[in-house]
Amino acid sequence: MSATKGLEGIVAAESKISSIIDDTLTYVGYNIDDLAENASFEEVIYLLWHTRLPKADELAELKQQLADNMSIPQAIVDQFKTYPLSTVHPMAALRTAVSLLGVFDDEADVMDPEANYRKAIRLQAKIATVVTAFARVRKGLEPVAPKPELGYAANFLYMLKGEEPAAIEVEAFDKALVLHADHELNASTFTARVCVATLSDVYSGVTAAIGALKGPLHGGANEQVMKMLTEIGSLENVESYIQNKLDNKEKIMGFGHRVYRKGDPRAPHLRVMSQKLTELTGKPELYEMSVKIHDMIVEQKKLPANVDFFSASVYDSLGIDHDLFTPIFAVSRTSGWVAHILEQYANNRLIRPRAEYVGPGMQKYIPVSER
Ligand SMILES: CC(=O)SCCNC(=O)CCNC(=O)[C@H](O)C(C)(C)COP(=O)(O)OP(=O)(O)OC[C@H]1O[C@@H](n2cnc3c(N)ncnc32)[C@H](O)[C@@H]1OP(=O)(O)O
Ligand SMILES: O=C([O-])CC(=O)C(=O)O
Structure with a gap:
């Protein structure tokens, strides 16, 4: 048994969500160039979660569901105010807040597909509010409530800055969200899948994934x-x-x-x-x-x-604070993490690889008084 360092080249799951073949990235078979030029982030969320593009009424429904679920529990905002705000990294705040969102979701441990889909929507909607609320609270500002009539990208920038963004800003931000949404079995997505393959809940999977994304070799x-x-x-x-x-x-x-x-x-x-x-x-x-x-x-x-x-x-x-760049990556990648979590649940098996043991051979225990 010999180890493959960093699992390079190991195929650890089957997936219908995204692929990287010969340096070409596709989401469900759509080339990323095509999607970056033409699709909105909400269309991409739908694509990743349903493995097909939405029809007009399905897209409108998803947008409405996201808009309806954007508000977050006041307890999360209150908790932010207790943090050492001059030093805490927004990724640490986000990791903690997503875990806390699970605490306040009475369906957190309901494992049927419909309940998991409802949680997916709630999480995707609320994560934008969590990041922007934290960004404001640490500056001594109150969070800005989302405007239901704005799309996801516009709402993020509006909640962050408190004023409606220009069209070019929304276009750029929306495209960035599309580009970061999914990426096959990257480290954070793999983390999410390993976590939920124990049949743990969606919030645990995304919290774990945020921890993996935070590192500077990945999203950081x-x-x-x-x-x-x-x-x-x-x-x-x-x-x-x-x-x-x-x-x-x-x-x-x-x-x-x-x-x-x-x-x-x-x-x-x-x-x-x-x-x-x-x-x-x-x-x-x-x-x-x-x-x-x-x-x-x-x-x-x-x-x-x-x-x-x-x-x-x-x-x-876009005038965004530098330590919010990785949380923004997480906001977009939540769509991919959730898609992979749902895919994992639908065809689950515990993920448990082996390690090549390279430590000492058999040893005899020596009582502490004789060491
Ligand atoms: C969203 C994302 O996660 S994208 C990746 C974001 N991460 C970064 O940008 C961090 C910088 N890049 C890196 O650290 C690496 O390229 C990774 C982590 C992305 C990929 O890592 P691995 O596939 O494990 O490659 P590894 O780190 O072994 O590098 C292979 C060789 O290329 C070199 N190398 C790789 N990336 C870089 C880099 N950014 N700068 C300089 N040299 C590099 C390594 O030093 C190594 O050289 P060596 O063989 O002489 O020792
Ligand atoms: O795929 C990876 O290893 C990292 C990456 O580019 C991503 O997650 O977007």
């Missing part, structure tokens, strides 16, 4: 990319900063991928958005810096950018 990389751009500060500093990191064999956040070899197909969409938005906000240097970093890493390391690289400058251009 987008915040680290922005930290790097901030540290670099200007176009003229890029070369020395990046060269120094490469010479020291440090990883450059936002590059490399376990599955893609030629490149992450989501990155070009975010790159175009980054160029457009940084120009509009009068910060084109951020985009120019990103391109210069990109060219150096591709040339010297042959590593393409992943989804986290250009998303950093996109979110920054």
Whole structure:
């Protein structure tokens, strides 16, 4: 029995939700390029949960259900106020709040498919409110109630800032949500599936997944990319900063991928958005810096950018606090996590691999007084 480090190349589940084959990403057979250009986030949620695109009335129903379920228990907001707000990371607050949403859901442990679908809607609706409420509470502001007439992306930005976003902001944010919604058996989705394969509940699965997404080798990389751009500060500093990191064999956040070899197909969409938005906000240097970093890493390391690289400058251009980038990833990825959780329940078997033991051979117990 020998171990495959990091389970590279191991096929651990069958899934109808998304696929990555020869660097092409599809959700239920629809190319991500097609969806990024044409679909709304709500359509993608429906697609992932039902493995087909919604008809007009089905989409309208889902939008209504999301709008109807966006409010969160006051206890969650009150609990935020007790946190050490100057230091707590929003991903830690989100992880805790999603767990708390389960505490307040009287169907949390009802395991039939209809109840699980109702929880999916509640969770997807409320997670946007949780992230935006926390972002406001920590600034001493009251949460802003969602506007039922706004779509999901617009509502998120409205609840975050307290004013209705411009059309271009909604378009960019909606596209970012579509691009992050699902990604086959990535670490956080695998975590969710492992958790619920014990027949644990949806909230436990998503809470576990948030914990996995938080790390800088996964979803946490987008915040680290922005930290790097901030540290670099200007176009003229890029070369020395990046060269120094490469010479020291440090990883450059936002590059490399376990599955893609030629490149992450989501990155070009975010790159175009980054160029457009940084120009509009009068910060084109951020985009120019990103391109210069990109060219150096591709040339010297042959590593393409992943989804986290250009998303950093996109979110920054939308005026979003840098430590909210990963929670936003979680808001979008909840749709994928939930799809995989429902798929796991529908054809469940406990996930329990083996470990290759590399410790000492048989030993005889020695009483503590004789050691
Ligand atoms: C949404 C997402 O989760 S996308 C990924 C987000 N994460 C990041 O952007 C963090 C930076 N990237 C990485 O750490 C990695 O590329 C990962 C975690 C994404 C993939 O990891 P793995 O498939 O395990 O590749 P691994 O870390 O073993 O790297 C293979 C080689 O490429 C190098 N490498 C990989 N990524 C990078 C990078 N970003 N910068 C510099 N070198 C890198 C490694 O140092 C290693 O080199 P070596 O063989 O000489 O030791
Ligand atoms: O698939 C992965 O390993 C990471 C990733 O890009 C994602 O989760 O979007």
